[in-house]
Amino acid sequence: MEIRTGLFYLFSAILLFAAFRVITARNPVYAALFLVLTFFQASAVWLLLRAEFLAISLVLVYVGAVMVLFLFVVMMLDINIDTIRRGFWNHFPLAATIGALIALEMAAVLMGGFRTGEDRPAVAAAAVQAGQQLSNTKELGRLLYTEYLFPLEIAAVILLVAIVAAIALTHRSRKDSKHIDPSIQVRVKAADRVRLVKMPVMRPAPPEAPAAHVETKA
Known part of the structure; x- marks a missing residue:
């Protein structure tokens, strides 16, 4: 080997x-x-x-x-891992069905790719014998923007939707959010934020109150 x-x-x-x-x-x-x-x-x-x-x-x-x-x-x-594990077996049949479907789809795609790509090594060998230097980066770009242009555009649109959805979920209004309007922050003046208070350096301590005596009877 x-x-x-x-x-x-x-x-x-x-x-x-x-x-x-x-x-x-x-x-x-x-x-x-x-x-x-x-x-x-x-x-x-x-x-x-x-x-x-x-x-x-x-x-x-x-x-x-x-x-x-x-x-x-x-x-x-x-x-909280314990909370996540509680509903594992309840969702297991649906998850197993979706996983099996994805595995079958991937197997079909891979088998189809193996069948259609049988002549590509021969083409590469012929190009090497002809003296042409192959670049996998160049070949990848050529395939992406010629044969696989439509799937590439679909993937780009899906990623764009995911980005917009993530931003929308992050900036949604919540009760526990401490969001502040930027326009209000710009219009705030220094006098509204800071107030200077003059206090004496030393101040006499207040007189202590006399302690109350409680008479007890035997």
Whole structure:
């Protein structure tokens, strides 16, 4: 067995273990850390496939930005794990059905991609023999903006809707919010905010009241 094949099996095994621990870890922080490990192993697999641009993009975008944000959010939120686990079995049938449907769809897409991409290695080998230097970044851009332009636009619209929804949920009016109108802050004067009060440096202590004597009868 070649060393590349051995590395592929090693990275794939760690990737599957980390992905399994993402959904089985009891602590959400541990789940996020296992997801970081999953991304690193996927990046290593892409490096073995000579997709350097995708590997670096995965590390920089997801591990360097998205997962750091997830960790900050998870650690700052006060999540009650016991409350979340109470309704697990009630929602398990629906979640299992949706998971099986997604798995079937991914299998159909992957099998279709394998069938249609059989001639691509031959084209790449012919280009290398002809002396043309292939760039996976250039080929990725060409495919995204030619054959996959419509799915790319749909993904962009979905991300835009997600951004707008996140902003709308953040800026919604709540009773416990301490939001202040910026126009009111601009019109505030210094005299309305600060008041100088002159007090004497030393002030005599008030006289002590005489203690009341209580007579007790034997």
